[in-house]
Amino acid sequence: MQYEILARPAASVAKLSLSANETITCEVGAMIAMTTGIAVETTSGKKGGSGGFMKGLKRMFAGENYFLNHFTAQAPDQTLIIGPTMLGDIVHHDLRGGSLVVQGSSWLASETGVSVDATWQGFGKAIFSGEGLFWVKCSGQGSVFLSSFGAIYEVDVEDEYIVDTGHIVAFEDTLQFRIVKAGRSLIGSFLGGEGLVCKFNGQGKLYCQSHNPPNFGKLVGPKLKPR
């Protein structure tokens, strides 16, 4: 599979070139356009597999859809264009074993060698990280496409790194994060507008997004006319 990410970072779409019999699994509604030689199959688990009921439910808790769409090229040189719901960026991550922990709704697509499940990060993180209760866990080998609100920037964490709550897109399983206060004092942290932040430890790749969807909603929501 070849890929190209177009119109970065504000209105990104991923243009995927599939060889015959190649399959890509996407979130429901991600397909924008495609050539006619691609077959679509909808399941709650792996393509052609069964027993995805629990995984589907867990994904729903993580903010994703219960169903997955599998796009399989029936002929050579097929093109599929996918994009996220929100205005923002797309990034490609090459998963080579291990897993990638993705915030709910940032998983866009992955190759069939990647299993898409949900994982629990603990009460504290669920309450204060600015993300959902569950996170999406991508495990295995293959390409993973992630989407964001705003631009995505990639950080190779070597020791410690701090990200504001609500700005995490994904991180490798070799990284651990804790919720800590931004400043020395808790009151100062909140007065400074930062409050609590996510402090990462370890070694691995971290993806962050430039904008925070809840904050944007709070800013724009009151200005919208009631329907």
Added chain:
Amino acid sequence: MYGPSEFEGGVFSDEIDGGRASATIELSTSGMVALTSTGQRFGILYRDCQLDIGGASGRMVFCRTPDRKLTIFCEDRRFPAALDMESGGELAEQLSSVRGQRLSEGIRWRMWLLGMAIVSVLCLIGGYYALIAVAKASIVAVPVSVDTKIGKLALESLELEGTRVTDKVVVDAVQEMVSRLEPHSELKGLTFEVRVMDSPEVNAFCLPGGKMVVYTGLLKKAKTAEQVAGVLSHEMAHAIKRHGLQRITESLGIVVAIELMIGDVGGLVAIGVELGKSAALTSYSRELETEADIVGVQLLHAAAIDPLELAGFFEMLKDEGDDLPAAMRWLSTHPEHEARIATVRGALAKLGAQQYRPLDIDWDDVQQHLNPLKDDK
């Protein structure tokens, strides 16, 4: 399939394309070897190994070289024990430290969560009781006309036992007791109206606003008119201290508190009438019953009726013991006789001297007029 000393894990190294690769980790007696899927081999001797724990799961074990250029990591739950065994105790101290680190982290979070849960529960309980306290305090500001309205509507919706007694001697006798007590009510605006019902039930009650009901069973049980006046003073005290409104607040605390705060007495009346239908409006807590006993004694004292007559009524009931019929509902909702006798005596001891006067009632005549009335007992 992995053997007992083989684990699925990964490697961080600048020599790997992209810096990271998944690998199969093999443990030997001198060190560990990681074999990546691309065929690259990396090894760390136990004596050079620096252990750490972390990762998204919080249980991933990292083994690093001192220069940190090579890291082999594994999330398998069996890995720490296998590492301890294969290294022959060389890594025991470090393993103990990382295990302790993970444990203390877990404990810290659990303690924090427990603390948050306790604080939340305390805030909820405190908030609830604060709201109830505010609601009770707000009762003072509610006009007495609300009590009257609740009492009137509740009486209309109640299905009273027996038929209404119209015998002038009986009705006048009870009215005389009320008339002696009423002028000494500390709450102005109340009008006490009493209704005598022909029923063996040894019971009497007073609804908010002053609507009273006395059953002939109580009149027959009493040895003197003053004993009945004692019971009535207790019931009147409930209305004077507005226990009915407090009862409504206790039953539907938050709803009533909000209604009182927004000044919606209409809702209060509706709830009071609903409670009145099930007699819940006149079922008070022990604290309110004790307060009614004390205020009743004060009322009797002020009206120059001997409060010890009330204690005498309790004494008589106490002597009759547990053979009392089930119909004696007035007793079933009230504190123990001995405690009540003590309350009456205690309240009386705090009051000044008083010249008690008997009620202007011929009790024998009243009893004679009561006898022809139907008695199921």
